[in-house]
Amino acid sequence: MKNPSGTAASKPNKRRDLAWRKVDFVQPDAAWKDHLVVDQEMSGKTPLEFVRLFFDQGVVNHIRDQPKIYALQKDAQEFGVSCFLGILAFTGIVKMPSYRSYWSNETRYPVIADAMSRDRFEQIKKYLHHNDSLTQKPRGDPGHDKIHKVRPLIEMIRDNFMKIPPEEHQAVDEQIVPTKERISLKQYNPKKPHKWGYKFISRAGESGFVYDFEMYTGKGSVDVSDLGVGSDFVLRLARGIPKQKNYKLFFDNWFSLLDLAQTLSDQGILTLATVRANRLKGCALESNSKLKARGRGSYDWRVETQSNAIVVKWYDNKPVHLISTYAALDPEDTCRRWDGKRKEYADVKRPYCVKEYNRFMGGVDLADMLLELYRIDFKSRSKWYMRIFFFFFGLSVVNGWLLYRRCLAAGQKPRNLLQFKTDVARALLSGASLATPKRGRPLSDADTNSQKKRNYTCRPPDSTRLDGQGHFPAWIESKQRCSVCVQAHSKLKCVKCEVSLCFTPNRNCFLTYHTM
Numbered sequence: 001m002k003n004p005s006g007t008a009a010s011k012p013n014k015r016r017d018l019a020w021r022k023v024d025f026v027q028p029d030a031a032w033k034d035h036l037v038v039d040q041e042m043s044g045k046t047p048l049e050f051v052r053l054f055f056d057q058g059v060v061n062h063i064r065d066q067p068k069i070y071a072l073q074k075d076a077q078e079f080g081v082s083c084f085l086g087i088l089a090f091t092g093i094v095k096m097p098s099y100r101s102y103w104s105n106e107t108r109y110p111v112i113a114d115a116m117s118r119d120r121f122e123q124i125k126k127y128l129h130h131n132d133s134l135t136q137k138p139r140g141d142p143g144h145d146k147i148h149k150v151r152p153l154i155e156m157i158r159d160n161f162m163k164i165p166p167e168e169h170q171a172v173d174e175q176i177v178p179t180k181e182r183i184s185l186k187q188y189n190p191k192k193p194h195k196w197g198y199k200f201i202s203r204a205g206e207s208g209f210v211y212d213f214e215m216y217t218g219k220g221s222v223d224v225s226d227l228g229v230g231s232d233f234v235l236r237l238a239r240g241i242p243k244q245k246n247y248k249l250f251f252d253n254w255f256s257l258l259d260l261a262q263t264l265s266d267q268g269i270l271t272l273a274t275v276r277a278n279r280l281k282g283c284a285l286e287s288n289s290k291l292k293a294r295g296r297g298s299y300d301w302r303v304e305t306q307s308n309a310i311v312v313k314w315y316d317n318k319p320v321h322l323i324s325t326y327a328a329l330d331p332e333d334t335c336r337r338w339d340g341k342r343k344e345y346a347d348v349k350r351p352y353c354v355k356e357y358n359r360f361m362g363g364v365d366l367a368d369m370l371l372e373l374y375r376i377d378f379k380s381r382s383k384w385y386m387r388i389f390f391f392f393f394g395l396s397v398v399n400g401w402l403l404y405r406r407c408l409a410a411g412q413k414p415r416n417l418l419q420f421k422t423d424v425a426r427a428l429l430s431g432a433s434l435a436t437p438k439r440g441r442p443l444s445d446a447d448t449n450s451q452k453k454r455n456y457t458c459r460p461p462d463s464t465r466l467d468g469q470g471h472f473p474a475w476i477e478s479k480q481r482c483s484v485c486v487q488a489h490s491k492l493k494c495v496k497c498e499v500s501l502c503f504t505p506n507r508n509c510f511l512t513y514h515t516m
Contacts, residue, residue: 018283025301028308030270032246036406038406043409050401051400053400054160054399055396058156059153059156062153083429084124085428090425094109099121099378130149131148146185147215147217153392157396166240166241167207169248170204170211171251172202172203172237173251174192174202175199175368176189176193176194176195176197176368177387178194198388199215199216200213200214201213201216204364205363207363207406208398209399209402212237227260227263234249235263247270249272250272251271253321264325271324272324272327273324274322280311284302285302285311285321291313297314298315300312301328312328314350322353322357327357333352367398370401373417374417377390397420397424400424466514471496472496474494477491480493480500
């Protein structure tokens with residue numbers, strides 16, 4: 001690039017002169033200039049209605065229409081997704097080694113098995129799709145999108161999350177959707193409980209409610225500014241935070257920079273974060289050896305007077321650097337730490353910024369913990385995006401529960417997450433839809449009776465069937481299908497195995513069943 005004079009324009013200098021001084025930090029006005037909106041009228045909503053706020057009509061139509069398009073491309077019949085989400089919710093509550101175990105004779109779970117056949121569930125799972133594959137641009141094309149298959153779902157869920165009024169204290173951190181698929185989107189993070197998986201950068205409140213997120217698709221997938229990829233994530237996620245209202249934002253040292261703190265401060269967003277020592281641009285703090293000699297809990301600080309940002313180096317087991325635009329040293333307090341030499345707990349002095357960071361940084365980790373309690377976890381060999389779909393459905397249920405607790409009327413006893421998710425699953429399996437209920441004539445008693453499912457009797461294990469003890473025939477009132485030849489019906493059953501069997505001059509299925 002050249003300037004009007006024709007000479008090459010010099011690149012802007014990324015570094016600026018900083019004035020680090022060991023002076024008192026000028027405390028800004030950090031009072032929150034907004035309020036948390038709580039709609040008391042929502043306290044009467046059912047758990048399913050809270051989930052509808054995120055899995056709304058648009059999302060439901062999308063997950064119904066896209067599988068139909070994909071199925072037609074594969075020459076399969078059209079189908080809906082009735083009860084499918086309810087079954088997924090129950091599989092997160094009642095864990096089994098494989099989804100087929102819910103229909104297996106030995107481990108059958110009637111709540112799921114009576115709601116939908118296994119083949120029907122597998123068909124829906126097979127054709128579950130979120131975008132038209134024919135519209136995806138090939139690799140190497142400038143418009144190629146690595147997450148084309150789930151892009152519409154991500155955008156719809158994200159827009160619905162951002163409609164909820166945010167809390168004062170929010171944190172930006174990484175979320176891992178666990179998977180070991182062989183795909184370039186998979187990331188490795190050794191500090192997370194699930195080390196392999198798809199990485200999301202999320203913004204969550206103190207309660208654990210996730211307000212915004214962005215999927216990390218790998219190095220070079222997005223344009224990076226001079227601040228770096230981590231800081232760019234924070235700036236994009238902070239767009240949904242009201243400006244000049246003194247919201248507090250927390251993040252760790254993978255994201256933080258002095259320039260990032262200054263940029264957010266100009267927008268009226270106060271920050272507190274850990275920071276790496278090599279990103280402090282000439283801030284000369286006491287060495288680790290001096291702080292260690294002064295004892296555990298000692299600290300040093302410097303103030304960048306031009307941007308009014310304070311950096312604190314606090315020595316616990318090892319030194320920790322923090323940077324803030326609103327929280328400084330006072331009031332100090334103490335925290336309990338384990339003393340390995342004395343084999344006892346000891347009180348360690350800490351500055352106010354350390355206490356504030358430890359208190360409000362865990363929003364995303366709390367959301368991860370709530371998700372992990374009843375995570376939907378199925379393996380899919382051919383569809384890498386299934387784990388992402390399960391993640392968003394589970395996150396919508398968790399966000400719905402947190403919003404339900406926020407809107408709870410005074411004195412009303414809240415449901416715990418297990419009860420809330422069970423109510424959602426039962427409502428889906430009983431015929432309720434995530435979409436807006438349609439008007440029409442309710443079912444009569446005759447219609448209801450005609451739709452009742454038959455009772456299912458589990459077959460006995462082979463050890464019982466072939467033991468040769470106590471297998472006696474008995475007559476039953478109505479004919480039932482023979483368990484051996486299947487084609488015939490019989491009024492005879494085994495009193496021990498509780499199965500119907502033929503016993504005629506031409507066929508002895510009773511003997512065959514108990515000997516072969």
